[in-house]
Amino acid sequence: MPASPAEPAVRVDGLAMRYGDKVAVDGLSLEVERHTITAVLGPNGAGKTTTLETCEGYRRPQAGSVRVLGLDPVRDRQALVPRIGVMLQSGGAWSGSKPPEMLRHLSRLHARPLDTGLLMERLSLHECARTPYRRLSGGQQQRLGLAMALVGRPELVFVDEPTAGMDPQIRRDVWELLEELRGDGVTVVLTTHYLEEAERLADKVHILDHGRLVASGSPLELTRGGTVATIRIVVTQPFPSGAPEALAAALGETTELTVLDALSLQVSGPADGSTLATVSRWCEDHDVLPESLTLGQRNLEDVFLELTSESREDAR
Numbered sequence: 001m002p003a004s005p006a007e008p009a010v011r012v013d014g015l016a017m018r019y020g021d022k023v024a025v026d027g028l029s030l031e032v033e034r035h036t037i038t039a040v041l042g043p044n045g046a047g048k049t050t051t052l053e054t055c056e057g058y059r060r061p062q063a064g065s066v067r068v069l070g071l072d073p074v075r076d077r078q079a080l081v082p083r084i085g086v087m088l089q090s091g092g093a094w095s096g097s098k099p100p101e102m103l104r105h106l107s108r109l110h111a112r113p114l115d116t117g118l119l120m121e122r123l124s125l126h127e128c129a130r131t132p133y134r135r136l137s138g139g140q141q142q143r144l145g146l147a148m149a150l151v152g153r154p155e156l157v158f159v160d161e162p163t164a165g166m167d168p169q170i171r172r173d174v175w176e177l178l179e180e181l182r183g184d185g186v187t188v189v190l191t192t193h194y195l196e197e198a199e200r201l202a203d204k205v206h207i208l209d210h211g212r213l214v215a216s217g218s219p220l221e222l223t224r225g226g227t228v229a230t231i232r233i234v235v236t237q238p239f240p241s242g243a244p245e246a247l248a249a250a251l252g253e254t255t256e257l258t259v260l261d262a263l264s265l266q267v268s269g270p271a272d273g274s275t276l277a278t279v280s281r282w283c284e285d286h287d288v289l290p291e292s293l294t295l296g297q298r299n300l301e302d303v304f305l306e307l308t309s310e311s312r313e314d315a316r
């Protein structure tokens with residue numbers, strides 16, 4: 001039965017997955033709207049890859065259900081394969097094949113493939129066109145993996161850490177490509193540990209921890225209305241000895257002070273005037289003349305760290 005247009009691109013309902021005694025996904029429910037970029041975030045081991053692999057049809061749900069484009073990814077695999085693109089965290093190409101060979105081979109398996117030359121150009125793969133897969137650098141393998149996921153012109157693409165190991169320029173090229181895909185109506189589901197990547201790209205973010213959903217929303221929804229503000233102070237002369245400690249003492253326990261380097265520090269604390277007043281007084285008392293003093297609301301990284309702090313405590 002064809003999926004109704006209102007059906008989300010992905011619907012995960014009460015998914016539970018374990019490996020032996022290890023619970024990887026614990027009753028997870030989430031949806032991915034069509035024609036959006038959705039980021040699935042979480043600390044190492046939160047269950048992101050397991051969830052994606054279940055959506056991709058590589059794993060059968062042990063409990064709960066998963067629907068992708070209205071279909072069952074395991075039972076309806078034949079029907080889904082031409083419609084979805086998958087970029088795995090690593091591997092997926094033959095070790096001796098060169099990027100153009102791999103892409104041409106895959107393009108022949110699809111009815112309306114993208115132009116492989118164009119894809120090579122967009123992902124700067126021409127520089128390694130004669131290099132076998134096993135000899136490509138990590139970033140080049142990532143780019144080829146992304147090209148392989150896209151060459152079949154999928155309706156929905158799953159990309160697991162698409163820009164891991166890429167240099168900053170190529171990372172931006174990939175962001176632009178993913179945004180163009182969304183503009184063309186493609187649904188993109190990605191995982192990433194780069195929170196600025198999620199903040200820049202994602203229409204919706206799902207944050208997982210211990211296999212459970214701990215927050216969902218647009219980056220703006222997740223970051224606004226917070227009770228925490230950050231003040232970043234940058235100076236041209238190193239802080240006087242003992243000054244950061246004096247500021248920490250003056251701010252008290254509800255506020256966190258992080259010395260970023262010899263010339264900058266950040267204060268995260270209650271979003272009220274008294275934090276700012278304490279900082280100003282401290283500047284006066286310690287002869288600190290900031291080159292810049294910026295006041296900002298928390299960003300996605302702050303939200304992520306707040307929501308998943310328990311996991312990091314466990315890992316210590």
Ligand SMILES: Nc1ncnc2c1ncn2[C@@H]1O[C@H](COP(=O)(O)OP(=O)(O)OP(=O)(O)O)[C@@H](O)[C@H]1O
Nearest residue numbers: 019022023024042043044045046047048049050051
């Ligand atoms: N094949 C496996 N056998 C045993 N345990 C596994 C297996 N695959 C994953 N796990 C465990 O399941 C949990 C979830 O792993 P998963 O790879 O889904 O997390 P993740 O959020 O993608 O992590 P990362 O950010 O590190 O890629 C982890 O504790 C992991 O060690």
